[in-house]
Amino acid sequence: MKHFDLAIIGTGSGNAIPEELNDASIALIEAGRFGGTCLNVGCIPTKMYVYPADVIEDAKAAHELGVDLSYHGVDLPLLQDRIFGRRIDVIAEGGERYRKDECPNITVFSDMARFTGDKTIEVAGEHITADQIIVAAGSRPQIPDLVTDSGVPYYTNEDIMRIERLPKRLLILGSGYIATEFAHVFSALGSKVMVTGRSDVLIKHQDRDVAVRFTRAARERWDVRLGQETTGLTKDGDTITLTFADGSTATGDALLVATGRIPNGDRLNLAAAGIDTHGDGRIKVDQHGRTSAAGVWALGDVSSPYQLKHVANHEARVVFHNVTHPEKLRSFRHDALPAAIFTHPQIASVGMSEQEARDAGYDIAVATQNFGDVAYGWAMEDHVGFSKIIADKKTGLILGAHLMGHQSAILIQSLIQAMALGTTAKQMAEDQLWIHPSLSEVIENCLLGLEL
């Protein structure tokens, strides 16, 4: 049985091995594509699709500015070659080669790992042991039984980005992050898109005002079916039909399933190693990333309540520090947590929604500011963008911020910083100059609108 100082399961965030471990013997185990979800089938290729989709939408809206731009279609093979041929696959293959050929302390196992006992893993027909183990096994698409039982072919984020032809009509099951990002991409490129969810709004986990305004904007671009349980799924020739509980139907040429992601712990035989899980399958960890089994750590989607790459990266930094400095443990920081949905209009958020702040018992001030009411918004002819800030009347601190509109993911960063550093809303508004007439005046005005 081979023994290592450290074994790592998963090469997404698990591959962020610090130089401090250059002298440690490490088993690095990867069953799929080297580099994990974000690189291969997640954040990065999706955003490389979103950017051209944004350009197309801007061109389509340019007539409002008195500019005549038109969209004549996409060269899909060229677009995909730009994403995968010139960037993603090169990085994934290069990363794997580097670990295999240039890191003498690292042994790469390209197969599925499972625990067979305390700190013991079976991989590629071998049993290996390690003093410490990091489980960074990520998550995978959750496919409803209705879909698998139907036998109807479907795409997920894992294969739709390599689709050979743009579908004329794309059906999307789900109404969260992945559904609304791909709905934006495919409708911009030229597909007719139908999105369906069970609640009364898209992106239901966002602040209610954002979800309601986004849903209203989305209905102008996509066929949006909400409050609907999908009860039937059939394929006749090339046509796929979804049937809803109220008897209505939607037809398309391709189906994308985007109904959430489940952590991969269920495929690791965790019980054999004494590793406990939550009811939803996530590995239980404490604030330092320790599992219930001594010497076994977990990070990222396999254990975190937040399936976000910047969270997984942060957790990886904490866990790698803790593995190398057991006497000086660091903790995960999940407060002032930001996220963005790269759909159209773009969504960004940090901290609590208005409802969460009320439920937590805060006495709050809330302000909103439309992009269309500042000078740059006039320049853009913006009709949909807005910001919403929630602050604690007692301390003046910002509890949450929510943006919808042009480059929201960038605009929100100053609010993330204020929350992380404990700057009050008043300090943030008044103790700095805001560039006129930039879109950041939306944030300035929104802060000034808070009745604190």
Ligand SMILES: Cc1cc2nc3c(=O)[nH]c(=O)nc-3n(C[C@H](O)[C@H](O)[C@H](O)COP(=O)(O)OP(=O)(O)OC[C@H]3O[C@@H](n4cnc5c(N)ncnc54)[C@H](O)[C@@H]3O)c2cc1C
């Ligand atoms: C379409 C999509 C878009 C996204 N966009 C964003 C975004 O814009 N911003 C953002 O913050 N987040 C985004 N995310 C979420 C982000 O990708 C994940 O939160 C992040 O990649 C999780 O990293 P991880 O290291 O925990 O897992 P992963 O990157 O999934 O790595 C886990 C690795 O473990 C391997 N593995 C699993 N089980 C085993 C086993 N038993 N043996 C060996 N290997 C195993 C897997 O093959 C995988 O390579 C997106 C996700 C998706 C699906």
Ligand SMILES: NC(=O)c1ccc[n+]([C@@H]2O[C@H](COP(=O)([O-])OP(=O)(O)OC[C@H]3O[C@@H](n4cnc5c(N)ncnc54)[C@H](O)[C@@H]3O)[C@@H](O)[C@H]2O)c1
């Ligand atoms: N920009 C980003 O940061 C980004 C982008 C993509 C994904 N992600 C991460 O990946 C996670 C997974 O994304 P996702 O979009 O799959 O999940 P999600 O949780 O955002 O949305 C899934 C939606 O599908 C609905 N749903 C579940 N079963 C259904 C069914 N049978 N019929 C209809 N609707 C159903 C859920 O109620 C939910 O609203 C996200 O939560 C996010 O953390 C992040």
